[in-house]
Amino acid sequence: MKACVVLGHDYRFTAQDEVMVWSCARECGAGGSKRYATAADARRYAEAFDRKDTEDLGRGAPLLGMWPLRVWRALTRSDRSGS
Structure with missing residues (x-):
C-alpha cells in the first residue's frame, strides 16, 4: 500500500x-x-x-521549531483548567 x-x-x-x-x-x-x-x-x-502518543504531542519539542505547537498546547491546557 x-x-x-x-x-x-x-x-x-x-x-x-x-x-x-x-x-x-x-x-x-x-x-x-x-x-x-x-x-x-x-x-x-x-x-x-x-x-498512541497524541496526548504528548508538543511536549519536549524544540523551543523555536515547534513554537506554534507549544502555544497551542498552552492555550488548550488553560481552556481545560478554566472550565
Whole structure:
C-alpha cells in the first residue's frame, strides 16, 4: 500500500492468550507475533505498544521549531483548567 511506503506502517497490537499479535491498520498485510511466558505478559506488552502518543504531542519539542505547537498546547491546557 502506498500509504505504508510513504508514512510507514500503523501497527495495532493485541494479545491472544500468551501471544502478542501485531498487524498494520492500513491492511497492507504486514504484521507478526511473539509468544510470552504468560498471558498477562502478552497483554501488558500489547497495551504498552498499542498506545498512541497524541496526548504528548508538543511536549519536549524544540523551543523555536515547534513554537506554534507549544502555544497551542498552552492555550488548550488553560481552556481545560478554566472550565
